[in-house]
Amino acid sequence: MKKMNYQSQDWIKLLQETDLFLYGLIRGTILLTPRSQKIWSLLIAKFDEQFVQLGIENVNFPALIPMTQIEKETKNFTSFSTEMLTITQVGTKKLDKANWLVLRPTSEVIFSHYFHNKIRSYRDLPILINQWTNVWRWEKNTYPFLRTNEFFWQEGHGVFQNRKAITDFFPKINKCYQTILEKTCLIPTIFGEKSKMETFAGAIKTWTHETLLPDGQFLQLATTHDLGKQFSQIFQINFLNEKNQKSLVEQSSWGLSTRVLAAIFLTHADEKGLILPPQIADQQIWILPLKSNDHSQIMQWCQEMVEKLKTHQYRVKLINMQEKSLGSWIYKWEKSGIPIRIEIGKEELKNNMITYSVRATNQKSKMKFDLFLKSLPIIISKIEETMKTKAKSRLNNSYKKITDFLKYAQIPEKNQAYLVNFCGQQKCEKEIQVKTKTTSRVVMEKLEKTEKCFHCQSTPAFKTIFGRSY
Numbered sequence: 001m002k003k004m005n006y007q008s009q010d011w012i013k014l015l016q017e018t019d020l021f022l023y024g025l026i027r028g029t030i031l032l033t034p035r036s037q038k039i040w041s042l043l044i045a046k047f048d049e050q051f052v053q054l055g056i057e058n059v060n061f062p063a064l065i066p067m068t069q070i071e072k073e074t075k076n077f078t079s080f081s082t083e084m085l086t087i088t089q090v091g092t093k094k095l096d097k098a099n100w101l102v103l104r105p106t107s108e109v110i111f112s113h114y115f116h117n118k119i120r121s122y123r124d125l126p127i128l129i130n131q132w133t134n135v136w137r138w139e140k141n142t143y144p145f146l147r148t149n150e151f152f153w154q155e156g157h158g159v160f161q162n163r164k165a166i167t168d169f170f171p172k173i174n175k176c177y178q179t180i181l182e183k184t185c186l187i188p189t190i191f192g193e194k195s196k197m198e199t200f201a202g203a204i205k206t207w208t209h210e211t212l213l214p215d216g217q218f219l220q221l222a223t224t225h226d227l228g229k230q231f232s233q234i235f236q237i238n239f240l241n242e243k244n245q246k247s248l249v250e251q252s253s254w255g256l257s258t259r260v261l262a263a264i265f266l267t268h269a270d271e272k273g274l275i276l277p278p279q280i281a282d283q284q285i286w287i288l289p290l291k292s293n294d295h296s297q298i299m300q301w302c303q304e305m306v307e308k309l310k311t312h313q314y315r316v317k318l319i320n321m322q323e324k325s326l327g328s329w330i331y332k333w334e335k336s337g338i339p340i341r342i343e344i345g346k347e348e349l350k351n352n353m354i355t356y357s358v359r360a361t362n363q364k365s366k367m368k369f370d371l372f373l374k375s376l377p378i379i380i381s382k383i384e385e386t387m388k389t390k391a392k393s394r395l396n397n398s399y400k401k402i403t404d405f406l407k408y409a410q411i412p413e414k415n416q417a418y419l420v421n422f423c424g425q426q427k428c429e430k431e432i433q434v435k436t437k438t439t440s441r442v443v444m445e446k447l448e449k450t451e452k453c454f455h456c457q458s459t460p461a462f463k464t465i466f467g468r469s470y
Contacts, residue, residue, distance in 0.1 A: 011266075012143075012144060014269075014273060014274070014335065015144060015145075015265065017335065018035070018273065018274060018335055018336045018337070019033050019034075019035050019336075020033060020035050020036045020145075020265070021033060021036055021144050021145065023144075024150075026149065027142070027149070028138075028139055028142035028148050028149035028150075029148055029149055029150050030144050030145070030148055032152070032258075034282075035282045036145075036261060036282075038282035039261060039264075039276070039280050039281070039282050040152065040258060040261065042279070042280040042282075043180075043184070043185075043260070043280050044132055044154070046180050046184050046279070046280070047154060047176070047180060047256075050176045050179070050180065051130055051156070051176070054128065054172055054173065054176065055126075055128050056128040056129065056130050056156060056158075057128065057129050057130070058129070058130055058131060058132065059114075059129045059130070059131050060131055060133065061107060061110045061111070061114070061131060061133075062110065063103055063104050063133070063134070064087070064101045064102070064103065064104075065101065065102050065104055065107075065109050065110055066099075066100075066101060066102075067086065067097075067100040067101065067102050068098060068100075069109045069113075070084075070102055070109055072109075072234050072235070073108065073109070073202055073230075073231065073234055075201040075202045075230075078201065079201035079202075080105040080106065080137065080201075082138075083105055083137040083138045083139065084102050084103075084105050084136075084137075084138070085102065085103040085136045085138060086100055086101070086102055086103075087100065087101040087102070087103070088100055103135075103136040104135050104136065105135055105136060105137050106135060106155070107131070107133075107135075107155050107157070108157075108202065108227070108231055108253065109235075111129070111155075111157040111253075112231050112232070112234075112235035112237060112251075113235065114129075115127065115157075115159050115232075115235075115237045115249065115251075116235050116236060116237050119159065119237060119238070119239045119249065120239060120240065121239055121240050122161050122239055122240065122241050122242055122247075124239065125159060125160060125161045125165075125239065125249065126158055126159060126160045126161065126165060126169070127158065127159050128156070128157075128158045128169075129156070129157055129158075130154055130155065130156035130157070131154070131155055131156075132152070132153075132154050133152070133153070133154075133155065134150055134151065134152050134153075135150070135151060135153060135155075136149060136150050137149065137151075143262075143470075144262075145258055145259060145261045145262035145265070146219075146259055146262040146470055147259070147470065151257050151258050151259070152257065152258045153255055153256060153257035153258065154255060154256055154257075155253065155254075155255045156173070156253060156254045156255065157251065157252070157253045158251065158252045158253075158254075159232075159237065159249040159250070159251050159252075160249060160250045160251075160252070161239070161241070161247075161249070161250070162250060163250060165250070166226065166250040166251075166252055169252065170207065170224060170226070170252070173224055173252075173254050174191065174207055174209075174224055177209050177221075177222040177224075177254075177256065178191060178209060181209055181211075181221055181222065181260070182388070183384075184277065184279045184280060185260065185263070185264050185267075185277055185280065186267075186268065186277045186384055186387045186388045186391060187211050187221070187260075187263055187264065187267050187391060188211060188388070188391050188392040188394075188395040189209045189210065189211050189221065190209075190210045190211070190212075190395075190417070190441070190442050190465060191207070191208070191209050191210075191442070192207065192208065192442035192443050192444050192445075192465075193205060193206065193207055193208070193442070193443040194206040194207070194208050194223075194440075194442075194443065195422070195424050195426075195429055195439075195440040195443055195464070196424060196425065196426050196429075197426045197429045197430065197439070197440070198429075198439060198440060198441075200223065200225045202225075202227060202230055202231065203225040203226055203227050203228075203230075203253075204226045204227065204228040204230070205225070205226040206223055206224070206225050206226075207223065207224045207225075208220055208222070208223050208441070208442060209221045209222040209223070210441050210442055210465075211263055211267065211395070212394075212395055212398050212416075212417050212467065213263065213266050213267065213470075214266060214267070214269075214394065215266075215415065216398070216413065216414070216415020216416060216467075216468065217415070217467070217468045217469055217470050218417075218441045218467045218468065218469040218470070219259065219262065219263050219469065219470050220259075220441075220469070221256060221259070221260050221263055222254070222255065222256040222260075223254065223255060224252065224253075224254040225252060225253045225254065226252055227250075227251040227252055227253060228250060228251070229248045229249070229250060229251070230251075231251050232248040232249045232250070232251055233248060237249045237251070259470075264276070264277065264280075265337075267391050268337075268360075268387055268390075268391065269337070272334040272335065273334050273335030273336065273337060274335065274336060274337025275337045275339075275359050275360050275387065276337040276338065276339060276359075277384065277387060278339045278380045278383055278384060279384075281315070281337070281338060281339055282315065283315050283316065283317045283338050284314050284315045284316065284338070284339050284340060284380075285309060285314060285315070285316040285317070285338070285339070285340045285341070285342060286316075286317050286319055286329075286333055286338050286340070286341050286342070287302050287305060287306060287316065287317070287318045287319065287342045287344065288319050288321060288326065288329055288330075288333075288341060288342065288343045288344070289302045289318070289319070289321055289344050289345075290321065290326060290343060290344060290345035290346070291321060291326075292345055292346040292349075293346070294346055294349055297349060298344055298345070298346075298349055301344060301349060302318055302344055303318065305342070305344075305354075305369060306318050308369075308373060309373070312373065312376070314376065326343075333359070334359065337359060338359060339358065339359055339360065339380070339383055340356055340357070340358060340359070340379070340383075341356065341357045341359070342354050342355070342356045343355045343356070343357075348366075352368060352369070353366050353367065353368060353369070354366070354367060354368075354369050354372055356372065358379070358383060360383045360386050360387050361383070361386055395417070398416045398417050399416070399417050399419055400416045400417070400418055400419065401418075401419045401420075402418045402419065402420045402454060402466075403420075403421070403454055404454070405432075405454045405455045408420070408436065408454070408466075409435055409436050414436065414437070414438055414467065414468055415468070416467065417441075417465050417467050418438070418465065418466045418467055419463065419464075419465060420454045420464055420465075420466055421447060421451050421452060421453055421454050421461040421462070421463065421464070422440060422443075422453055422454065422455070422461060422462055422464035422466070423453035423455075423456055423458045423459070423460070423461055423462070424440075424443065424461075424462050424464070425456070425458070428453060428455055428456045428458075431455065431456075432455050432466070436466075437468065438466050438467055438468050439466065439467075439469060440464050440465070440466055441465045441466065441467050441469060442464070442465045443462050443463075443464050444462070444463040444464060444465065445462065445463045446460060446461075446462050446463075447460065447461050447462060447463055
């Protein structure tokens with residue numbers, strides 16, 4: 001835990017010991033335990049609240065897609081061809097190549113099929129739909145939550161009548177991602193466009209929400225894609241416009257996966273273990289009844305507290321202290337990252353008080369329970385502010401401006417966010433990647449015409465963040 005590296009065995013051991021995952025039967029797969037599934041479900045609920053406000057509805061589409069349909073979109077097919085899981089046999093019968101099936105690596109094809117059959121007129125537009133589902137991509141190197149052969153995500157797709165309609169939508173969905181990532185997950189993000197090399201295959205433009213993890217590597221958290229008319233041309237998604245003329249729709253897609261859980265765990269952890277954001281912690285409060293001659297009275301009071309906290313919609317767990325010592329439970333609480341711990345012993349019972357501790361700040365306080373219950377929104381707000389400030393400060397201190405490519409190439413670990421002037425060309429970026437094992441993460445803004453690329457010296461250049469990434 002001293003080095004926050006998601007590939008370290010100590011870190012993976014921590015995730016296992018805190019019951020967040022088990023390895024699956026197949027290489028590169030994991031089981032989401034009740035803990036991690038609860039965190040993921042709470043995050044889903046947060047997004048669904050925002051999606052409803054944007055007019056986005058949930059759907060659920062099949063995982064199997066005909067290979068012939070995927071091959072229609074050449075760029076998309078090429079980008080996923082080495083990772084696709086293909087079904088070539090059913091039972092003992094081998095399928096003709098024309099009947100091969102693919103376990104979805106992404107869902108543009110099936111969404112396009114839906115739109116093709118659903119849309120007839122401009123009155124049908126826009127359509128904004130999303131699915132929470134699983135996808136398959138056979139990865140060379142896998143790590144729990146971060147990169148697995150099967151993972152869970154949300155994949156949203158929208159179709160629009162014209163460029164203005166689709167352009168108006170992008171700031172709304174990007175704001176949705178930024179709000180939840182920063183205010184719920186408490187993860188500081190860097191938002192901007194992707195370079196040509198990093199843009200999603202089949203997209204005109206890609207926007208990204210990235211964060212820099214404590215080990216100095218970037219993690220892409222969410223992306224939004226402008227697909228233009230590329231898929232609507234291939235899959236003939238037509239509609240009659242207001243002039244009764246046949247037109248092609250404009251398409252977009254946007255997504256976020258369970259790798260955000262990896263970002264949550266790593267961003268906030270300290271040397272003692274995890275620290276979970278209160279809004280999406282599977283349990284927000286542990287109550288520890290201390291061993292005492294007044295044990296039955298203590299347990300009765302603890303049960304009353306549990307009921308009151310649950311009535312106020314807090315997620316709380318009463319710990320069975322007979323199983324382990326107080327020290328063991330405190331150690332487990334710290335490792336598990338539960339936001340608040342309450343201890344109730346003989347002294348607390350006598351004075352009608354509670355002793356509570358905050359995981360994010362290591363602060364311990366005494367308070368009347370009724371006042372504690374009333375103060376909980378403020379306590380949680382302070383926890384969130386502490387976590388957010390700490391993470392934001394670390395990110396802000398990680399920026400380093402680079403003007404000389406030779407000096408950049410000589411930096412040994414490259415574990416920061418490097419601000420450079422970059423031309424944005426694929427050939428140039430590929431050369432940088434080969435020489436430094438880094439890529440552009442976020443294209444921030446276009447610079448003055450006189451500003452040159454730090455690598456190839458061409459103009460125009462863009463203010464761009466480079467770094468290593470997972």
